[in-house]
Amino acid sequence: MSLFYIEYRRWNTDYLKGKYLYRCLVNTLGTEKDIRKKQQLFIMKDMVINTNLSCTSIIISSGSSAEGLDLPDSDRDVMYVIKHVDVIRDVRNIKHPVQRTTLLMETDNDHPGFTRLRLVAGGDGETRFITLKHFESSKNGLYLSVNEFVNNLKRPLAYLQLSSHGPCLSDKGQNLDTVHCFHSRYLPFNAMAWASRYRQQWPPNFAIDKIIEYGCLLVPIGPRTMPDCNVQWRVSFSVAEKQLVYSFNYTQLLCYGLLKLTLKHIINKHKRVEGLLCSYFLKTVLFWVSEEEDIDTFQFPKLFYCFTKCIKKLIVWVNQCFCPNYFIPEHNMFQGKICSDNNIILIQVLETLDIDGLIRNVYSHYNEKYLLLDTIKDSSFIMLDFSFYRICDLAPITDMSSCIETLLLTNILINSKSSIFINDVCKYFYADMSQNAAQLLPTPNIPTERYNKHKRYHRHLQDGTYTDAVSGWLLYASFYYVTGQFNVVLILIDYVLSRCSSDMIILGSGNHTEGQINNYRNHVHSTMSLNDKMRIATIRPVVYLKNSSLIPGELQLEVKEQDITLPSNFMSHCLRFLCYHHLNDIFNRENSLRDLYSTVKDMNYTMPCLLSYSRTILGVCYEISGDKDAAYQCYDDALNCDGFICLSAIRRKSMLFSSS
Numbered sequence: 001m002s003l004f005y006i007e008y009r010r011w012n013t014d015y016l017k018g019k020y021l022y023r024c025l026v027n028t029l030g031t032e033k034d035i036r037k038k039q040q041l042f043i044m045k046d047m048v049i050n051t052n053l054s055c056t057s058i059i060i061s062s063g064s065s066a067e068g069l070d071l072p073d074s075d076r077d078v079m080y081v082i083k084h085v086d087v088i089r090d091v092r093n094i095k096h097p098v099q100r101t102t103l104l105m106e107t108d109n110d111h112p113g114f115t116r117l118r119l120v121a122g123g124d125g126e127t128r129f130i131t132l133k134h135f136e137s138s139k140n141g142l143y144l145s146v147n148e149f150v151n152n153l154k155r156p157l158a159y160l161q162l163s164s165h166g167p168c169l170s171d172k173g174q175n176l177d178t179v180h181c182f183h184s185r186y187l188p189f190n191a192m193a194w195a196s197r198y199r200q201q202w203p204p205n206f207a208i209d210k211i212i213e214y215g216c217l218l219v220p221i222g223p224r225t226m227p228d229c230n231v232q233w234r235v236s237f238s239v240a241e242k243q244l245v246y247s248f249n250y251t252q253l254l255c256y257g258l259l260k261l262t263l264k265h266i267i268n269k270h271k272r273v274e275g276l277l278c279s280y281f282l283k284t285v286l287f288w289v290s291e292e293e294d295i296d297t298f299q300f301p302k303l304f305y306c307f308t309k310c311i312k313k314l315i316v317w318v319n320q321c322f323c324p325n326y327f328i329p330e331h332n333m334f335q336g337k338i339c340s341d342n343n344i345i346l347i348q349v350l351e352t353l354d355i356d357g358l359i360r361n362v363y364s365h366y367n368e369k370y371l372l373l374d375t376i377k378d379s380s381f382i383m384l385d386f387s388f389y390r391i392c393d394l395a396p397i398t399d400m401s402s403c404i405e406t407l408l409l410t411n412i413l414i415n416s417k418s419s420i421f422i423n424d425v426c427k428y429f430y431a432d433m434s435q436n437a438a439q440l441l442p443t444p445n446i447p448t449e450r451y452n453k454h455k456r457y458h459r460h461l462q463d464g465t466y467t468d469a470v471s472g473w474l475l476y477a478s479f480y481y482v483t484g485q486f487n488v489v490l491i492l493i494d495y496v497l498s499r500c501s502s503d504m505i506i507l508g509s510g511n512h513t514e515g516q517i518n519n520y521r522n523h524v525h526s527t528m529s530l531n532d533k534m535r536i537a538t539i540r541p542v543v544y545l546k547n548s549s550l551i552p553g554e555l556q557l558e559v560k561e562q563d564i565t566l567p568s569n570f571m572s573h574c575l576r577f578l579c580y581h582h583l584n585d586i587f588n589r590e591n592s593l594r595d596l597y598s599t600v601k602d603m604n605y606t607m608p609c610l611l612s613y614s615r616t617i618l619g620v621c622y623e624i625s626g627d628k629d630a631a632y633q634c635y636d637d638a639l640n641c642d643g644f645i646c647l648s649a650i651r652r653k654s655m656l657f658s659s660s
Contacts, residue, residue: 066242087104098121106118118142146220150220201294261362410430444550552575573592600614
């Protein structure tokens with residue numbers, strides 16, 4: 001066998017392996033069009049949410065999902081940028097007269113990447129997030145305390161049972177990380193050199209200009225090596241990094257995805273190095289390699305080569321125990337995490353990475369015969385749909401002016417977007433806001449201008465039925481309930497329950513069974529609009545806003561202090577129970593109560609985060625039926641749930657106890 005033939009066979013095998021890896025990544029991450037649509041999806045969502053004029057924060061989606069890489073088990077990250085506070089880097093930037101609270105960044109040369117926030121001016125603008133009691137006094141002035149700031153956030157949200165996770169507050173299941181922060185329109189002094197340093201063709205000038213124009217964020221956490229420091233805030237370039245990822249070409253995006261998959265499926269499988277690296281370190285190394293390499297290097301045939309360049313640079317950093325922040329290279333992001341005690345074993349793991357190991361460990365179904373197959377699936381629209389279903393929920397808007405503004409903006413977006421998928425996303429947001437608007441109208445049974453009022457109700461309620469198969473119809477049933485048309489309610493409830501199947505996709509949930517996904521595939525096809533697919537194959541919980549005009553009178557206490565979210569099948573049985581109670585149909589009322597109890601029992605496994613609300617309302621129904629012992633037990637159980645706690649359960653329990 002000739003040497004030429006051996007070399008050719010090795011080259012051909014490597015080429016096929018590279019091609020196979022590429023196709024597997026496309027299956028996992030989506031086509032370039034899919035990734036760009038996911039990025040656009042989050043841009044649209046943030047734009048719609050931030051029309052809420054009454055909100056005290058600007059909401060920014062961040063993390064892998066917002067970057068377009070919606071990998072399985074990805075966390076959802078949301079940043080709340082507090083309004084009415086200015087952060088400057090020079091006192092000469094102060095404009096008089098001061099109308100807002102103003103903080104000065106004081107960067108620390110010993111801890112690059114962190115800053116203190118000194119109060120330099122108190123403004124007229126109101127903010128509940130910081131008051132004088134949240135500052136620590138020193139000889140140089142008042143400095144904003146990280147601990148006081150975070151504790152002030154957690155205090156009114158105790159019913160959510162949030163836990164601290166770095167600078168973030170995480171829900172019980174750690175599926176959603178939120179971080180409250182401040183925005184500075186200025187980059188810190190030690191990051192200014194980033195804009196003008198020597199680089200190849202990446203990042204493009206438009207991305208650099210946007211980053212300089214936006215500035216940075218300040219998040220509440222200090223250096224790892226200073227656990228007792230309470231006045232150090234980390235400089236965050238989260239918005240800038242999202243712009244950089246948006247400017248990636250497709251090969252860069254695939255390389256980023258491959259790095260993340262490698263971390264999850266290979267590196268973190270080694271118990272001795274698990275948790276030493278994080279995806280942020282891998283993104284940073286890709287930024288540096290992209291800047292140092294010719295952009296033509298990032299092309300499909302060189303995908304594995306680009307990946308290898310990143311790993312080699314990472315090995316050098318681990319060996320030196322120094323990971324330079326992309327914007328502030330003096331900031332060592334390994335500090336307090338990777339050191340001479342653990343870097344050698346990590347280097348050994350990194351040095352074992354090769355294309356065969358990637359294919360074998362990341363894609364366990366690998367077999368030699370697959371090298372010759374076209375593995376790209378024909379159902380990328382399914383993956384795109386599910387990316388949206390995981391994040392489609394909007395923050396409720398509880399004032400009518402903001403709701404109308406959102407409807408107007410969404411309608412403009414519907415008429416201006418060329419992508420059919422994004423157009424359908426905007427239609428969903430319009431339907432979602434219509435459900436809000438219907439609940440913000442005056443109570444429908446007040447006789448004043450009843451005809452015009454009901455006409456407005458019907459318009460918003462009809463538009464609200466386009467979110468999914470059932471939630472809009474449940475709100476319609478609630479409308480007929482509060483207007484006393486109980487027989488109409490029962491007809492609508494029969495329809496809703498006929499659509500509530502365990503095979504339906506639950507919107508806002510990231511946990512879908514293979515059976516649900518297959519059922520979805522069998523009922524939809526690529527030529528259908530997203531909205532038609534959602535009305536056929538998805539359901540979502542029904543949300544009653546704080547002081548909703550559509551909540552049954554018996555449950556008004558539940559929305560006095562908070563919005564409540566209830567499973568659609570549960571609320572259906574609740575409305576059915578209440579209707580039979582008013583119709584004096586005791587037999588069907590008791591049957592409905594049993595169905596309601598069974599639904600709550602099943603929720604232990606399906607939707608535990610909504611259990612406290614549902615147990616409270618089950619208790620109300622028991623109380624109405626005369627079973628006070630069962631009602632008391634329900635209220636007690638509601639207060640001991642994981643996840644969200646229904647605030648009214650405390651008062652219900654107290655009222656029931658005092659009346660006994």
